[in-house]
Amino acid sequence: MINKSDILIDSLIGYHLKGAPRGLFKEAIGLMNVSKKKIIAYDIPSGLDSTTGKCYDPCIKAFATLTLALPKKAFTNNKARSHVGKLFLGDIGIPGFLYDRVKKGSRPYFINDLNIV
Known part of the structure; x- marks a missing residue:
């Protein structure tokens, strides 16, 4: 299929x-990475810790990532960035004023890197 x-x-x-990742997840990630196909990660590449940015073995090496609502903290980790690829933020309709309630100033770190869709 791949x-x-x-x-x-x-x-x-x-x-x-x-x-x-273990078992079938580990196997699937390995097959995807060696395929040389462009991979688009949904929300965060599999194998990447969303908080620390640690790239476990194996970890998807995405061409692009479509993350939802807010960028993940992991995306500030330089090592993680090579697995994220081009970063897109999917607007899921959360009103702008709520972002500051979640974490004041959470978006400015990414404003120059994001493609909002």
């Missing part, structure tokens, strides 16, 4: 990762 695809979508694990 060989017949032009683009791969990674939505295997999400941001609740606890430790390195």
Whole structure:
């Protein structure tokens, strides 16, 4: 199936990762990475810790990542950036004033790097 695809979508694990991917997740990430296909990660690349930015082995190396609502803290980690690829922020309709209630000034770190869709 991978060989017949032009683009791969990674939505295997999400941001609740606890430790390195195992079992079928580990196998799938390995197959996707060696395929040389462009990978688009949904919310966060599988194998990347959303808080620390630690890239476990294996970790998806995405061409682009579509993250939702707010960028993840992990995206400030320089090592993680090479796995995230081009970063897009998906607007899911949260009113702007609520962002400051979540964390004052959470967006300015990314404002120059984001493509809001």
